[in-house]
Every structure is written in structure tokens, then in C-alpha cells.
Amino acid sequence: KAGVTQTPRYLIKTRGQQVTLSCSPISGHRSVSWYQQTPGQGLQFLFEYFSETQRNKGNFPGRFSGRQFSNSRSEMNVSTLELGDSALYLCASSLQGFYEQYFGPGTRLTVT
């Protein structure tokens, strides 16, 4: 069974630009969560989608948004990028009713 895939793996953007990251969950998984990992703040929850609906949201500004498609694939978007948005963005998927999450390799975003 294929694992969680994230594209692209690496991304370099300029301050003020916007970026879209993609996540394909494990087949059959309907829940997709996004996390931001930085050296200073550690791993922080961004949001979770289940059956195309946002089920929970972390404490991030409105510049961070996401969506989920009918095939459970998810995208997250960051608008008006800031230097502090440089991070590893991790996506995780899980089955409904199960709490173990499976993480993808992440997208390393660098904002210059």
C-alpha cells in the first residue's frame, strides 16, 4: 500500500508570493491533517480535513488555508508569504475512528 505522498518536496519562494502544497493520503483514508515544523516552534497543528470539511483548525493566521477534494487529496495554501513561514510542512492521514496518523515526507518551504 502506498504511503502518504507530498508534492513538491522542496520549494523556494519569495516574500509576498503565495504557495500551494499538495498531499495524497493513503488509499481509503479520509482524514488529512497538516502540521508545520520549525526549529523554534516545533510541530504545530494547522488544520484537519475530513470528507471535504475542515474539522479542526490550529492557531494560524488566515493566510493559511486548505481544502480537501472528493478523492481525499488535500492542498494547503499560504498567501503573502513571510520569512517566518519557512518550515517543513507535514501532511498526515488516518482512517475515520482511528487515531494513529501516517505522515508523509513533508514539503520543505524556504521563503527568501
Added chain:
Amino acid sequence: AQSVTQLDSQVPVFEEAPVELRCNYSSSVSVYLFWYVQYPNQGLQLLLKYLSGSTLVKGINGFEAEFNKSQTSFHLRKPSVHISDTAEYFCAVSDLSGGATNKLIFGTGTLLAVQP
């Protein structure tokens, strides 16, 4: 609010020695607890989980953890480490306060550095 504390940011240990990585949590509700491992330039891999039942949980790669409700701890142990165990280890708790959700709250991580 729930929180997770990993008391050691780095744990150096010699190969074949035992190791314990400490994790304490704070929560006013029942929790689910997890340990994840992250190798350089990779995502997180689930080592083990505690949802209910036996307080001693066995995971992959010879790791185990013990849930102690009275001490609100979930320490990770391995009787004999290998060089390949060098990685960052994260303790996490499910945030059940908001109902059905898979939101995880992570500790700050412990770097396990195994020396030959």
C-alpha cells in the same frame, strides 16, 4: 488545554546500552498517547500508541512505553540501542477536547544520539 513536555532535548547513549526518553503530559480529559520518530530529512513514523487497555505498550524496532496515569507520564524505553536508532523522537497526545478530531499536540522532541 493539553500539553506535552519532553524533559530532555538530547540524550547521548552508547550502543547496546538501555535508554529511556521521558514524556509528561497535561490533560483534564482522557488521552491517547503516541511516540513518533523522525529520521533526518524525513517525515514522522509511528513507533507506538496507547489508546486504552494494558499500560505497557510495545512498538516497532524493540521500543516500548508505559502509560502512568497517576504521574501523567508516557516514557519510551529500549533495552539495547543501535546506531540506527539515532533520530529525533516526539511524544504526542490527541486533543480530544474538540470532539472528533485527529489533532495531535507534540512535545518539543528528544534527539537520541547513539555513539559507538
